[in-house]
Amino acid sequence: MIIGYNFFGFEEGSVFDTPICTEMLDEFTLNEGTYDEVYVDLDTRIPNTTDKPLMWNIQTVLDAKFTGDLDAGSLGADGFKVTHIQLYRSVYGSDKWDLIAQFEYDKEYNVYDYVDRYVQNGATYKYAIVPVANEVLGEMLTSEKVDVHYEGIFLTDRKENRRLEYDIDLGDINYNTSSSVNAPLNGQYPIVVFGNTNYRTGTLATLPLSQSTIKMAGAGIDKLQEQVNRNKWIDFINNRKAKVLRMDSGVLMLVITEKPRIAHKDNESLRDLANISFDYSEIGDLNFNMMVNNDLVAEAQLGKFTFSDDGSVITG
Structure with missing residues (x-):
């Protein structure tokens, strides 16, 4: 998704491609104002306020923050081409993030399904994804808290x-x-x-x-x-x-x-x-290096879907 540029080199216009079904919408124009962020989402239940969104959601069309780069999407890496995605986990309430998985980024897919089985019962975690462009780390996108409950050994x-x-x-x-x-x-x-x-x-x-x-x-x-x-x-x-x-x-x-x-x-x-x-x-210790050395890091399951105009998921 590009804000302020398009694929043909013109200086005006906006061209973007998202999993949202917006067949009649391929350009976004702002007039007569000063803006520091533009947020468009398919979810009509979002309150009509000036509060800025906390994170990119699955039904978000774009979130342009005008940071001087060509990126207004959910993954950003300072303008570089994204090559990998890293998955981090943190115990809720802690500032320490642990890397638990890394997989290659494939632009043909927009869903990466990863099951984290190495979790402690009774714990509460937060997860985050970080795009990687070669060795450059992008912005961390965090999840809501996740409670872990299971029975057995x-x-x-x-x-x-x-x-x-x-x-x-x-x-x-x-x-x-x-x-x-x-x-x-x-x-x-x-x-x-x-x-x-x-x-x-x-x-x-x-x-x-x-x-x-x-x-x-x-x-x-x-x-x-x-x-x-x-x-x-x-x-x-x-x-x-x-x-x-x-x-x-x-x-x-x-x-x-x-x-x-x-x-x-x-x-x-x-x-x-x-x-x-x-x-x-x-x-x-159960850390990322030991998991890699012992072949314990599973691959993400790749998928592709879009949304209909009423917000329902269309898998593909």
Whole structure:
């Protein structure tokens, strides 16, 4: 979207292209006034006041702030061509923003759908997107606050999000530190030196059930599907990839899983069911660099849509 210029080099006129369905509107003219901002939105419920908008909304047509560049859209990078989009997250009430994802900008799409699975239950976050033109960062566009609520225990990586549902055993959580004890020849007591190691390990167990057995509602067990489902769990635990362990108690941990074990039920009628237990070890802080290094950053799902004249979404 361009304010004060058009694609043919004329000094007057305004040419813009938005996801809003405005077939009969391709030029915006201002006369006889002094303006510091022009805002046009498809939403007719916005109060008719002189208050400036706080952010670019999904039904906004343009928001021109006359900053001397050629940009009046929702993404700006000081006149440079946008190449990437960065996604940031902040705990609500904090001024600290953490980078959680980055993906290439494709001008053929106007919707980027990203699911943030690595969140703490009970937390409240704010999100922000920042356009990137090579190494130049554009203006940050922030969201409203987002409350996080979920129940259960999850193991998540870039491709899978598995929930531990039945017969869950949390086991013990060990806090591991390193130390060295030295006994001096001329002293009564030893000298203890501690290292910087400080990480958690533990064991988890669950009873995974196939969807076909669940649908039987206790009337039977699909023994073949139970075996298939257990094999998928074993492959997931043994894939040698980092995962995020999330619990509704607030635990959020970057871990590696190993040593899966299968224990079949003792009851003869339930012998086709088996618990799976495995060990996990914390391997670092859950930050963007660790997520990139461990292949945990998912891609955004791209989409394209516009609006009808009454504001309804038209997907494409």
